[in-house]
Amino acid sequence: MAHHDLIIKNADICTMDANMTRIQHGYVVVDGETITSVNEGSVPAGVEADTVIDAEGQVLFPGFIDTHTHIFQSFLKGLGADHHLIEWLNRSALPYGKYMTPYQHRLAAQLTCMEAIKSGCTTLCEFFYTDQDPELADGCIAGMEDTGIRSVFIRTFQDCGEDYGMPACFIQPADKAMEEVSRLRHDYADRSDMLSIWTGPDVTWSTTKEGYRTMLDYCKSENVRYAMHIDETEVDDDMCQKHYGQDIIPMLDDMGFLTDHMLGVHCVNLTPDEMTV
Ligand SMILES: [Zn+2]
Structure with a gap:
């Protein structure tokens, strides 16, 4: 038997x-x-x-993988639902993100991960982009680990963007951001495959070319994966054209950003040609 x-x-x-x-x-x-x-x-x-x-x-079936979420926004469901993305970010998500405490991040992570597990997800990728105080990241990771879900914590950075409404406390130089990524990788290195630490620029209007290069150098030398919002709206290309004279995909391609270590999220406004890049 x-x-x-x-x-x-x-x-x-x-x-x-x-x-x-x-x-x-x-x-x-x-x-x-x-x-x-x-x-x-x-x-x-x-x-x-x-x-x-x-x-x-x-x-x-095998567990689903949620490739993109912002855990802190689980407390904002329905708020500003009638706004377009940029308006909603500037009026709802970004101001709210400024005031969250480490404990609130932990609660938000517990809620998000329990909802994910209930809907069949066993892996969740958190794209973390609020105030970059290290204690907030630790709070969020603690909440994810409380639930037992397998997770990818993507500690992103913004090194510009105040003109577009990015709160000053979200902004820091890319080299400082990579120091924090190193700190997280060191502090959480013993989690086996239950927790991975990645990084990435948030979005094109909050990233300088120097910031992209600093992050790419770091990721290449440390073998770290990265993610980024790409073409979530037509605003990505408009803003990229304004600052860099190119649409975002050709610019990222020229910079060597589009590698198999990258996770591009949203990508809903790609042209057929851009999909083949
Ligand atoms: Zn997002």
């Missing part, structure tokens, strides 16, 4: 393997933290487990 820790039976299984195999009636066996087998059909006689979940009528 085979005895296991957990069996999930009678499930419609989306394996998400290389062939996108789907098993419409099957069972999954788990021992410890490892999925030891994925099988078609009913559980044979003699195969048992401490816990058996009957998933009849339900779909079983």
Whole structure:
């Protein structure tokens, strides 16, 4: 007789393997933290487990990955919902972000991660861009870890942007920001794959070319991944043209920014040509 820790039976299984195999009636066996087998059909006689979940009528799939969220905004749902992005940022999110405490960041992280887990996400990428006080980052990470979710904490930076409404306390030189990224990587280095520290520029109108270069040099030498808001609205290209004389994708391409260490978020206004870059 085979005895296991957990069996999930009678499930419609989306394996998400290389062939996108789907098993419409099957069972999954788990021992410890490892999925030891994925099988078609009913559980044979003699195969048992401490816990058996009957998933009849339900779909079983690997955990989703939420590739982009701003945890502090979980307390702002519905506020300014009738505003366009920039107006909403300047009237709601950015002023609010200035006053959050480390404890509030922790609560916001707990709420966000519990909602994510409830909706099937087992990994969440936090794009952290408020006041860059280190205690706030620590508060946010503590809240994520409280829930047990696997997380990527993306400690971003803004080295300009007051003209566009970025609060002064959000802004710091890129080399100072990379020092904080190093501090976080050092302080949280023993989290295995349950927590990764990344960085990235927030958005084009809050990043100087020097800032991009400083961050890219750091990421290349330290093998650190990075993310950025790209073409979330047409404003990205307008502002990039105004300051740098190029749309954002060609500019990032020229700077060597578009690597396999980059996660571009939103990207909803890309042209077909830009998608192929
Ligand atoms: Zn965002």
